[in-house]
Amino acid sequence: PDTAQLLIERGAKLDLQNNNGRTELMFACRYDQPDTAQLLIERGAELDLQDNNGRTALMFACQHDQPAIAQWLIERGANLDLQNNEGWTALMFACQHDQPNTIHSLIGRGAKLNLQNNEGWTALMLACRYDLPDMAQLLIERGAKLDLQDNEGRTALMFACEMDQPNTVQLLIERGANLDLQTNDGWTALMFACEMDQPNTVQLLIERGVNLDLQTNDGWTALMFAC
Structure with missing residues (x-):
């Protein structure tokens, strides 16, 4: 950081981008240089520039477990809802990399919960996909939509069933998640639970009145998956 400070004080431009579109602030976020990042932010570095893949400094901080840098960026007004070329925010x-403090800060500052990436995934789906029940609960309590479907028709409930998260399944059900939505191939949450041999989740879905006899596009039922 001393060398960076010297260059900055001598008038080095803060926001030049290399051939990949990356700035010094992005490098500081990527390579665990909180002092340099803080200096750049304080000296007025542009927070919302995007590299050739659409990633911002905040995305790098979230992706590479830099909660302190992420917090500074959030507090300084970084755009929370920009999406990279793959639609990720x-x-x-932060959900993918299990960063609860950053997630709390993002949500507290008004980050949009229901944006979908190019595959149709939401933050809630990612929390379910990566087995982060506490993060899923936080998103649900803050109003994340439960029944959005990705490009294959999967819902957060389906991901939770597939990943054996009975507590998250129960929370989704209690908040009114649709139990009988089907993927593009006709799969239901119950089928995922049966396919993955999740008896506790299956029991919970049955108790809540799930339709036992829906069929996939190939005619398979939940019972067939269970056998």
């Missing part, structure tokens, strides 16, 4: 990266 900072919140999605």
